[in-house]
Amino acid sequence: MKEFTMHIFQHIPFLRVHAAKVGSVLDEWKGYKQSVPTFGAILLNEDMSQVLLVQSYWSRASWGFPKGKVNKDEDPYRCAIREVLEETGFDISRLIDKNDFIEAVVNEQTVRLYVVTGINTETKFQPRTRNEIKNVEWFPIADLPSNKKDITSRVKMGVGPNAFFMVLPFIKRLKRWIQEKQQGGSQVFRRNRQKSVGEVEVSQSKNKRQQFAQVIQAEMQEMQALKQMQELQAMKQDVHSSPPARVARRSDANSRSQKPSFKRQLFTDQLAPAPQQPQPHCHHHQPPHQQAVERNHPVRAKESSAPTRCDDFQFSAPSWVNFKFNRKAILACLEL
Missing domain, CATH: 3.90.79.10 (Nucleoside Triphosphate Pyrophosphohydrolase)
Structure with a gap:
């Protein structure tokens, strides 16, 4: 096309002066042709x-x-x-x-x-x-x-x-x-x-991208929820697979409470439940350590047998709800 146009420009007198810029003329003509x-x-x-x-x-x-x-x-x-x-x-x-x-x-x-x-x-x-x-x-x-x-x-x-x-x-x-x-x-x-x-x-491709992004996001959320569910199930399996705690019942006929079936926690902030009738002194419920002290050291046992409050120092655990410690009796045993 360019070669043919150059021949035309050389043979037509009023176009001969523009023969040096045939390339730009063709570019302008192509632009005009596409604009119509x-x-x-x-x-x-x-x-x-x-x-x-x-x-x-x-x-x-x-x-x-x-x-x-x-x-x-x-x-x-x-x-x-x-x-x-x-x-x-x-x-x-x-x-x-x-x-x-x-x-x-x-x-x-x-x-x-x-x-x-x-x-x-x-x-x-x-x-x-x-x-x-x-x-x-x-x-x-x-x-x-x-x-x-x-x-x-x-x-x-x-x-x-x-x-x-x-x-x-x-x-x-x-x-x-x-x-x-x-x-x-x-x-x-x-x-x-x-x-x-x-x-x-462009509109269709944009809609497809949005739909694809929504599907991916939904799948990620579903996978995350499934992962969380699997973790919870694994935790439950770990809990149930641990050795079950022994269940003991109180000999008292008025109490039928059952110990919880989970791992022992010896030292917790939870206090033992209060008895139905308040007991001001704990000397009626002496542990075996204090009985041993009274037999071997009567004087020391007499000093340590002074009435004390049960809430002076207590340890409680879910597995030993009804067991109580007497601080002075334990200290007296340690002095031996």
Whole structure:
């Protein structure tokens, strides 16, 4: 293209002065070409199972929708009518709906295609332009590929997905449009009809990422809860697997309390439960140590047998609830 443009600039006098900057001129021209929007139509048969595609005269292996660039100050739907008439010879002016269209951005160029239904498959199409459209044919929508890796068209029609590269950006949205139209809910589609394919894909990928993050978070919480439950079960197993404490019952008929079945804790802050009737002195409940002191050392036993309060110094444990120590008697035994 650059070489051809340089020959043109050298042979045309008023362009010859710009021959030194052919590269920048071509770049500006390409930018302008991509900035001009393209309008066309998607022609569907009566039951919306087939779509009309055209094949370019120069690109023999590619198929696309009838469309073209808009002229200056031309309405988009009028541009679509004109392009369809030029490339197929069919007039859609009475069938087109200005509110039913699918718009996408393909190669930085805006492409809007108006959806037209109810076309008879027996219609004879005759392009009105020379050396622009080679073939006009109907294709089953179900056989068209949805992406570049979809080989449905190759299997069913013998045509690879690359031949429909201009159709791929619209197939998924066209199928949704047909499904909603058949269900009578086209308003949902119209609310999103002006979104480009890139915007739709970004929105879908964002929703998928959010859903994936929520699933991962839920699984982590579930695993954490399961881990905590397993730890609690392990603790319970450790407790139950320890040797059980011996259970003793008091000989007193009025008391039927049972010792707790857990490990002994000899020295705790918990005091022994108070008796039903207060006993001011503890000399009636002398431990064996004090009895031994009285037998061997009567004097020392007499000094140590002085009435003392039970709460002078007490040790209690869950496993020895009713056992009490006499501090003075123990000290007297230690002096021996």
